[in-house]
Amino acid sequence: MKLVCRICGYTVEGDKAPEKCPICRAPGEGFEDYDLKQQPQEEQKPSGPPKEQVCSVCGYTCPGPYAPERCPICKAPPTAFNPVYGSSEQ
Secondary structure (H helix, E strand, O other), rough: OOOOOOOOOOOOOOOOOOOOOOOOOOOOOHEHHHHHHOOOOOOOOOOOOEEEEEEOOOOOEOOOOOOOOOOOOOOOOHHEEEEEEEOOOO
16 A cells, blocks of 8 residues: 655555654654545536636736736736636625
8 A cells, every 4th residue: 555645745655654754744644545645536517607717826806707918916917817616705
């Protein structure tokens, strides 16, 4: 069995985790089965267009489905914007 540290990614072979991770010193309870971690998780497909776009550089939120040509705050390009699906109200 292969175990991986959830904090730093250090891997170790065996059935038992070390008391502490030799890299980041996280406790042994912080290790998990590498094979279980590698299983793909189901992604939820967004329905409809995004409600807004958020700049990953400065956090500016632009309403609507399209990113601006440049962020008005930090001048980041449209590729720096991430779409937000669903209701923007919390």
